[in-house]
Amino acid sequence: xxxxxxxxxxxxxxxxxxxxxxxxxxxxxxxxxNTESIKASAxxxxxxxxxxxxxxxxENQIKAIRSFIAxxxxxxxxxxVVESGWETVLREAKAANIPVVLTxxxxxTKDDSLYVTFMGSDFVEEGRKAGRxxxxxxxxxxxxxxxxxxxxxxxxxxxxxxxxxFEEIIKADPKFKIxxxxxxxxxxxxxxxxxxxxxxxxxxxxxxxxxxxxxxxIGAIQAIEEAGLKPAKDITIxxxxxVKGAFEAMIAGKLNVSVECSPLLGPQLMSAVKDIKAGKTxxxxxxxxxxxxxxxxxxxxxxxRKY
Ligand code: GYE
Numbered sequence: 001x002x003x004x005x006x007x008x009x010x011x012x013x014x015x016x017x018x019x020x021x022x023x024x025x026x027x028x029x030x031x032x033x034n035t036e037s038i039k040a041s042a043x044x045x046x047x048x049x050x051x052x053x054x055x056x057x058x059e060n061q062i063k064a065i066r067s068f069i070a071x072x073x074x075x076x077x078x079x080x081v082v083e084s085g086w087e088t089v090l091r092e093a094k095a096a097n098i099p100v101v102l103t104x105x106x107x108x109t110k111d112d113s114l115y116v117t118f119m120g121s122d123f124v125e126e127g128r129k130a131g132r133x134x135x136x137x138x139x140x141x142x143x144x145x146x147x148x149x150x151x152x153x154x155x156x157x158x159x160x161x162x163x164x165x166f167e168e169i170i171k172a173d174p175k176f177k178i179x180x181x182x183x184x185x186x187x188x189x190x191x192x193x194x195x196x197x198x199x200x201x202x203x204x205x206x207x208x209x210x211x212x213x214x215x216x217x218i219g220a221i222q223a224i225e226e227a228g229l230k231p232a233k234d235i236t237i238x239x240x241x242x243v244k245g246a247f248e249a250m251i252a253g254k255l256n257v258s259v260e261c262s263p264l265l266g267p268q269l270m271s272a273v274k275d276i277k278a279g280k281t282x283x284x285x286x287x288x289x290x291x292x293x294x295x296x297x298x299x300x301x302x303x304x305r306k307y
Pocket of ligand 1: 027212
């Protein structure tokens with residue numbers, strides 16, 4: 001007889017792998033797609049998911065991780081809202097012998113024994129892609145190119161790295177100037193609010209907007225239109241993620257380009273969880289492959305988009 005037939009149903013149910021996942025929040029279209037991917041793939045993989053939303057607060061993530069430790073889950077995964085301040089709680093997980101997987105965003109700890117693997121995008125490279133696109137687009141421009149930047153959440157890996165990669169490329173030519181740079185916290189509402197302030201201060205001087213995600217760009221597009229300017233024409237707009245909302249904006253002629261950042265990390269995470277439980281060794285870093293979508297290809301690509 002099979003093992004299943006011999007065991008009472010409760011014993012079998014206990015065999016399910018339990019994964020505790022602490023999510024950043026629900027700040028953007030990207031994040032919503034990421035949450036859906038994780039929930040759906042846990043279900044498909046037969047993994048019991050304990051999901052917790054931190055509403056973009058590190059203290060809530062730390063609380064959630066401690067509660068996963070207390071519940072003795074098999075694996076903990078989380079997307080750290082900011083890079084620093086995780087050592088203590090990660091040591092607690094290690095002491096409890098619970099493996100930790102980082103998804104999407106990384107931590108800046110020196111001790112990489114505190115997590116098994118980090119899976120997600122190369123945010124510096126995304127920033128470089130945005131920069132290279134701009135340098136190419138403005139190659140014949142003789143005058144100054146005044147750029148305003150909407151940064152992501154302060155202290156988060158994507159905000160730090162997307163800024164770094166972009167600056168690394170544009171600094172090769174002094175005509176590129178970042179005249180204002182402020183956080184819009186990765187949300188539409190904040191993106192709009194900060195862009196309004198930029199426009200009030202600098203108005204027609206602004207040639208380019210670089211937004212660290214699509215949601216902030218979409219909020220800013222509203223502000224630009226309300227100021228009587230034409231997005232993607234009067235102001236060139238570059239953003240990151242390539243979510244559906246960005247494709248709609250590109251098709252409408254209001255966004256010039258979006259650098260791809262895939263939120264569909266669920267299937268990869270579930271297979272990592274299974275591998276860990278099976279005692280397999282995982283690479284320390286699993287990088288997502290990505291491209292860039294200028295508005296010219298948006299209509300053709302849109303039907304293929306999964307998020
Ligand atoms: O770009 C942004 C989200 O960490 C890659 O977080 C993620 C970023 C994404 O809020 O839209």
